[in-house]
Amino acid sequence: MILLDGKKTSADIKEEIALEVAELKAQDKTAPHLAAIIVGNDGASLTYVNAKVKACERVGFESTLIRLPEETTEEDLLNEIAVLNVDNDINGFIVQLPLPNHIDEQKVLMAIDPEKDVDGFHPMNVGKLALNLPTFISATPFGILELLERYNIETSGKNVVVIGRSHIVGSPMSILLAQKRKVGNATVTLTHSRTKDLESITKQADIIVAALGIPEFLKGEMVKDGVVIIDVGITRLADPSKKNGFRLVGDVDFNGVKEKVSHITPVPGGVGPMTIAMLLKNTLLAYYRQES
């Protein structure tokens, strides 16, 4: 069994980006600049967004964190976005989700200039993804493609089963892996809550992407020998034996499948750490597109 080490891969990517930024600076060019807007004081969201800002600093990007109070109106947020859209110093920006209930998330995401939408959530970028045109692939699917590529996992002609049809992971993964692209050309089956006899489907899979959000859902008896498993889930389960009282588990019963898999992403340390690296990669991409 080979672990697909997202922590190490993510560190590698950040180092590559840092070298590239150093090179740009040596040529007296400006550094890529990522901005992030966060509304309110949700602890988890603040942690995420701070990690993104810190990651920018580490690779030499400029970063701007815009903190808005919980009671910010939709209109004010849209104005803030309009300012960033036309600010030539900003190459890309994100609006940290979730937003307070009084703000229409879809409306906000659609207000972002697609050329600066480094989260890749704008319908224009999702459409370009579906049409296999240059775009920003959102961080989680992009990170999974990158892990598969760096571990030389062949996808062409393989049977891939994606479990879960979310707009963030399952749906784009199913689209991407079926396309004519380096990490692609797979025969992809998208499964979900309405799927019947899932086990007979997962048993035929060479590669499984588990992204349904149910802890330890995928069991050993549901997979065949030699399968590659990408575990996108992450849930806190109470565990009195742990100092902090919980443990993190994925959508895969790791101990149940570990004797059968050829490759698997651990949780934590698999897909999760890849997302920030891919956000940085998208920001660098935005920078080059705007330079050229």
Next chain:
Amino acid sequence: MILLDGKKTSADIKEEIALEVAELKAQDKTAPHLAAIIVGNDGASLTYVNAKVKACERVGFESTLIRLPEETTEEDLLNEIAVLNVDNDINGFIVQLPLPNHIDEQKVLMAIDPEKDVDGFHPMNVGKLALNLPTFISATPFGILELLERYNIETSGKNVVVIGRSHIVGSPMSILLAQKRKVGNATVTLTHSRTKDLESITKQADIIVAALGIPEFLKGEMVKDGVVIIDVGITRLADPSKKNGFRLVGDVDFNGVKEKVSHITPVPGGVGPMTIAMLLKNTLLAYYRQES
């Protein structure tokens, strides 16, 4: 075996639209207005676009056909589109494909205002489709959904196999049928030229959408009893026994599968005739969206 009669269904839809338009006119409202641009003198394209214009007239729509010479520059075409984008009398318009080689098709499609893009080819509309947001679903996938719905074919929980990953049919069909929607909730496998052992996959399918463009590709031994088959292909095969010297065949070996299928679209007269009806439906949709 039940034939999914696209000719009759298409006629039904047009009649429904005609009644709706008559109702609008009775209320002294303007009729929906579709415009079509065609560049050059390709015979088949002229036939298609004329059929669209004629269909508009039959249901009571206004229509405008803009014929541009073969040597029209990309810039001139883009200007023409810019005019239609801001013309409040036009609810929707299409640019008939293919375009002459000196014009960048993707650039042209992206110049159309997504709110008037009744062909549904703009990345913004493709993205909205992938995100299950209100959009214009392009005519062929939309027509297939409509046929399945009107013939009460259950898709929820069914195994659907789509053959062919084109941006026009295979890819959007695979996305749509897996979504939470009336005709959807299926477990969808998207197969293509790189798929291995296709027969073992199609044999498990409750519904097959054949859209690969290879005449009579899907044979009887590749499907199970009771399967529903949607045949999107249409190819002219030379046939000296016919008066005009050819016959039209689909991607399915009709005679080979007919003893096994529960429902199948004939070729011709299945999916084909649905497309113009769905274009009209999208134009009506554009009209209502712009009215409201």
